[in-house]
Amino acid sequence: MARIKSPEKRSAILEAAVHEIVEAGLGAPTAKIARRAGVAEGTLFTYFASKDELLNELYFEIKSELYRRMNAEFPHGASLKERAWYLWSGFLVWAIENPEKRKVSVQLNVSNLITPETRARTTEDRRGIDAILADLSKSPALSEMPAGFAAAMMGAMHEATSEMVAQYPKKRKKLIEQAFRVFWRAVQ
Amino acid sequence: MARIKSPEKRSAILEAAVHEIVEAGLGAPTAKIARRAGVAEGTLFTYFASKDELLNELYFEIKSELYRRMNAEFPHGASLKERAWYLWSGFLVWAIENPEKRKVSVQLNVSNLITPETRARTTEDRRGIDAILADLSKSPALSEMPAGFAAAMMGAMHEATSEMVAQYPKKRKKLIEQAFRVFWRAVQ
């Protein structure tokens, strides 16, 4: 058999795409992405049929990585508050450790490029997370709100907190905890 | 003397840009924007020196319009809660009435295209708003958080609420009110 398609190369391309998009936006040329990944221009297209597919895969991989990480040491038996805290801090730590991926994920999310199929695939790995959010939604404060509100709010507050942490990296631990307190008061 | 540059044409171009960007992202061609605005390709460049400048102006105009509107009937003497409510509902009503502008504003905001100068200009019209946010920041819940946290939090919860209102437009009044209650509890 010929050479087998190498997962390393695939990853290198996705990784390179993250950097280039951070620097140049979604218009970042495939040629530059390929160069940064250390492969030929054409090689990129043996791994991804088109730039659009590359971007969809990138979105999926970023979300996947995050969710996989969140599911890793999930405290299944713990109290709702403990589980909520696990979610809250887990996401923020990831976001802080991967600021570029977070930025790219946001850009892809507001673009029109991500297909419904990709979004659907993305949802599959969210079971654990969604269970917590469903429980949160039952609290008196949110009981009359529509289903996704708890999730939307957590996402939004994550966003805000990430932004603050990016500005004051030294206070990161305190910011995460205090923001959680605000969040918890809101949803109780 | 020569003709004067017409404010109507300028507005038409900005308006057209909003539609095109919603449909095609920030890569929307200037030629299509011009056509939609009913002007010639070249004319666009007599109003805006470059596409980047157009996008910066667009961002500024959207923010300006929003802030101008917020400042219009500002309840200067009112209580903090009343003023917070004014802010809360004012923004959401605008966001609901201008979903395209909101989307474009988000896209521009996460792109690398908006210059610090534009962001600075944008801040000028925020005096009234910032006064409220500064007062909010003094509340016990937020007193130890950095300066922008209250603003970020409000923005985040606005985001979440906008999303929900977009999904359930009929419940819009109730959603705005209940979400405000959640917000107010969180920041108190």
Next chain:
Amino acid sequence: MARIKSPEKRSAILEAAVHEIVEAGLGAPTAKIARRAGVAEGTLFTYFASKDELLNELYFEIKSELYRRMNAEFPHGASLKERAWYLWSGFLVWAIENPEKRKVSVQLNVSNLITPETRARTTEDRRGIDAILADLSKSPALSEMPAGFAAAMMGAMHEATSEMVAQYPKKRKKLIEQAFRVFWRAVQ
């Protein structure tokens, strides 16, 4: 108003396309066509939306030119034989004077690029020619053959004669006449 799209440039592009296709086949690059026509690469696409459209237009123009020429001094009242001769010699003279266009026309014709619409447009200018062919079809030799047979036969014999004339250009007059005699005997 801005510059008006110049028919000269359009013609230059079509003309250049003929030369390039003769030299390099239908795969001739648009860039080379543009260069030969003395215009920028992009200019080609302001005159023809795509390479396919360019090739369709080229096919149409070649056919058009030929038919226009055939209709020019048409001997409307003359006998069938005289009119057949007019057709026969007219086409051959054109083919001999325009060997490149003839070659390109053949290549386009056997390719899959020419749309039914283009073929239909092409037929419009053929009235005079078709009238003769219809009369020819009524001869005893062809009366039982399907409608297009006379045309196909004439085309075929033209083809053969053109080929011979290309090989023996000096005998061209004699070849055209003798071949017509053969043709006429065949269809009588």
Next chain:
Amino acid sequence: MARIKSPEKRSAILEAAVHEIVEAGLGAPTAKIARRAGVAEGTLFTYFASKDELLNELYFEIKSELYRRMNAEFPHGASLKERAWYLWSGFLVWAIENPEKRKVSVQLNVSNLITPETRARTTEDRRGIDAILADLSKSPALSEMPAGFAAAMMGAMHEATSEMVAQYPKKRKKLIEQAFRVFWRAVQ
């Protein structure tokens, strides 16, 4: 010793090339040809050093097959008319049974890809055919025409008849016979 190159694979590639060229023209990618033939992309190049060579071989094989078939039951002693009829009908039956090969052969013929060497190789198997055509050329009608005229005309009229048969497949027998009558009258 290593495996020997399989004639079946060679044929499969040529066969696949016919189909692909009919569908996509001479620009048909070697990758698609290989896939359709059921071999790997690279394998194609162990059988044919380049795409050009593949196309030349294809042209040669098509012509070869046709001529081999024509030579099969050749009526050596028969009258000129009988032999001409054998040629006429033999070719047309082949053309009708192999419309794709005929089309590809025409396309290759008008392209610039076929080398003089290939054309020369092609001529070798034509002895029987050329003998008939030489005899035909001596007829009073053609005696003053250059050598290849009879062949060119037969080819052209074949072309025309093939086209008609393709349109009216049911009348095929009658068309072939009547067209031969026209042809015969022309060359007598």
Next chain:
DNA sequence: GATGAATGAGGTTTCATTCAT
């Protein structure tokens, strides 16, 4: 010999911007 991943030159087309009218 067979495979198909890798290559990168080259193809078509788009698009921000300029400039003659």
Next chain:
DNA sequence: TATGAATGAAACCTCATTCAT
């Protein structure tokens, strides 16, 4: 000022061919 034709760099993608396996 307004126009839109003209420009050519640069984008995405294709494809014949090579070569490691």
